[in-house]
Each structure stands twice: as structure tokens, then as C-alpha cells.
Amino acid sequence: MMTHDITTLEVGQVLATQTFPLTRDSLVRYAGASGDFNPIHYRDDVAESVGLPGVLAHGMLTMGVAVSPLLEWCGTEYELVSYQVRFTKPVVVDPETGASLEVQVSVGALIESEDGTPQVRCDLTVTSDAGEKVLGKAQAVIRAA
Amino acid sequence: MAVNEAIIGRDYPPLPPYLVGREKVREFARAVFSKLPIHHDVHAAQDAGYPDVVAPPTFPVVVQEGALQVLLADPDSGIDYSRIVHGEQRFDYSRPVVAGDELHATIHVTKVQSLGGHSMVTSETRINGADGDHIVTAISTLVVRGGE
Numbered sequence: 135m136m137t138h139d140i141t142t143l144e145v146g147q148v149l150a151t152q153t154f155p156l157t158r159d160s161l162v163r164y165a166g167a168s169g170d171f172n173p174i175h176y177r178d179d180v181a182e183s184v185g186l187p188g189v190l191a192h193g194m195l196t197m198g199v200a201v202s203p204l205l206e207w208c209g210t211e212y213e214l215v216s217y218q219v220r221f222t223k224p225v226v227v228d229p230e231t232g233a234s235l236e237v238q239v240s241v242g243a244l245i246e247s248e249d250g251t252p253q254v255r256c257d258l259t260v261t262s263d264a265g266e267k268v269l270g271k272a273q274a275v276i277r278a279a
Numbered sequence: 280m281a282v283n284e285a286i287i288g289r290d291y292p293p294l295p296p297y298l299v300g301r302e303k304v305r306e307f308a309r310a311v312f313s314k315l316p317i318h319h320d321v322h323a324a325q326d327a328g329y330p331d332v333v334a335p336p337t338f339p340v341v342v343q344e345g346a347l348q349v350l351l352a353d354p355d356s357g358i359d360y361s362r363i364v365h366g367e368q369r370f371d372y373s374r375p376v377v378a379g380d381e382l383h384a385t386i387h388v389t390k391v392q393s394l395g396g397h398s399m400v401t402s403e404t405r406i407n408g409a410d411g412d413h414i415v416t417a418i419s420t421l422v423v424r425g426g427e
Contacts, residue, residue, distance in 0.1 A: 154312050167310035169344055184361075193365045198311030198337040205315050205336070214336050218369035218418075236294035268352075274336075279327070 138211060140254045140276065143241045149256065150203035150239040156191055157232040164195040193223040196235065196268060200260045204274055205241045212276040215253055220270035225262050234263045242273060253277045282391050282398035282423055283357040290387045291349045297342050301378040311335050325424040327400045331378035337375055339406055343417040346386035346404040357421055358400060366399060367420040373413045396425035
């Protein structure tokens with residue numbers, strides 16, 4: 135049973151929105167899972183010494199989190215053709231209050247691929263609790279799995 | 280020191296094969312807040328037509344990270360590790376990575392650009408399965424900040 139038919143989507147349509155709270159625990163967990171142990175992601179003294187406003191979330195954590203709402207929308211019916219982002223603003227994660235990422239997934243374009251199967255470019259808007267867009271040109275193209 | 284443009288087009292030797300572990304996939308999925316059952320539950324993944332749990336889309340960064348270390352270790356590159364910021368990232372998929380995959384990665388440099396005192400280094404890490412078929416290409420642009 136198909137729960138989503140991507141051929142009926144309209145450009146601009148919002149598919150999903152979700153907010154993710156990030157804490158220092160999230161950063162340590164991501165460091166271990168990814169193998170990226172750059173100390174600017176868990177040590178205030180190191181972040182400060184290189185002139186950063188504070189400990190930052192890994193860009194790749196933000197990228198990984200941002201696509202989650204789309205994957206849940208897709209379920210097992212669709213898979214990714216491509217996924218890209220630009221890292222435009224750092225996400226500062228406060229030791230006590232953390233940070234949060236608000237993700238909105240919308241339809242960016244309907245694409246006819248070379249083999250004629252329909253694909254959809256989904257645009258991800260990711261906003262930090264500081265009100266800044268933290269990713270630029272965040273786009274994921276999906277096709278039937 | 281500026282990034283050496285002679286590294287454009289340079290190919291580096293393949294990385295040792297990376298065997299994708301089921302628990303590593305689950306660990307990575309938890310770390311990126313992915314609750315989709317195919318990332319955690321073998322039966323859910325198999326019901327969806329995959330042989331084992333499916334890695335989240337950004338998982339190939341684990342392999343790309345190792346490939347970038349090969350590039351950064353090239354004494355000829357002129358890349359100052361302490362001045363690197365991740366600028367852009369892209370993945371082009373033929374299929375998702377699944378637990379049990381043996382990933383074979385090779386990295387090559389596609390572009391070096393100067394921009395306002397900074398250098399942008401774009402590299403492509405092509406990742407194939409044990410059968411030689413393409414799985415995913417991870418394309419990374421590193422910004423190397425110029426001296427002040």
C-alpha cells in the first residue's frame with residue numbers, strides 16, 4: 135500500500151516539521167558514533183582558544199538530523215538519490231540549556247529523471263533557536279525505493 | 280601557506296575496506312535522532328527489501344572522514360589542518376549502505392579555488408561495495424581559512 139504518491143505533490147507544499155533539542159550529550163554521542171572527536175564539539179576551553187562563540191554542534195550532526203523528518207515521511211517507499219547542504223551558521227550548544235533545531239521539509243521541485251521515473255527535490259529549512267538559518271541550499275532528492 | 284593547486288585531479292590509494300557493523304549502524308542512527316525502524320530492526324529492514332539494518336544517509340561520512348585524513352596527510356597539499364572549516368557536503372547514492380557491506384573507498388581532489396584569501400578544496404570519496412558496484416559518492420568542500 136502506497137501511503138504517499140509523490141506525483142501528486144505541489145511545489146511549496148510542507149511535508150514535515152520537527153524540532154530537535156540538542157544537548158552536550160548529543161554532541162558526545164555523535165562524536166562517538168561518527169569518529170569526529172574534534173574538541174571544539176565538547177570542550178569550552180578549546181572552543182574559546184580558537185575564537186569560537188562556544189562549543190559547536192558538528193555540521194554533520196546538523197546535516198544528519200535535518201534529513202530525519204523527511205526519512206520518516208518517506209518511510210520505506212522512497213530512498214534518497216542525493217543529499218547536499220552548505221554549512222552557513224554554526225550551532226552553539228550551551229552547556230546548560232543546549233540548543234534546538236527546527237526543521238521544515240517542503241517540496242522544492244518535481245523532477246523527471248533520465249529514466250523517466252519521478253523524483254522530487256525536497257528543500258530542508260533548518261533554523262536554530264537563535265533564529266538563524268544554519269544550513270544553506272539543503273536539498274534532498276527522493277525516488278521510489 | 281596556500282593550498283597547492285597541483286593536488287587537483289590527484290588520486291590517492293584506496294582505503295582499507297570498511298566493514299559496516301549492525302551495532303555501528305544503530306549507534307549512528309541514535310546519534311542523528313533517526314527513529315525509523317529500518318535503521319534499528321533487522322526484520323523491519325528485511326520487510327522493506329534490505330538484507331540487514333539500513334545506515335542513515337549521512338553514515339558514509341564515517342568512511343569519508345578516513346579518506347580526508349589521507350588527503351590531509353599528503354605533505355604536498357599545503358592544507359593547514361587547524362584552519363579547516365567544513366563548507367559543503369553532498370552525497371550521491373546508488374543505494375543505501377546496509378550492515379554487512381564491505382565499503383571500498385578512494386578519494387580524489389576535484390577542485391581547489393581561492394576565494395577572498397581562503398582556499399576551498401573539493402574532494403570526492405567514491406565508495407563501492409565488495410562486488411565493485413557503486414554505492415555512494417561523498418563530496419566534501421573544506422574551507423581553509425587564510426592567515427590574518
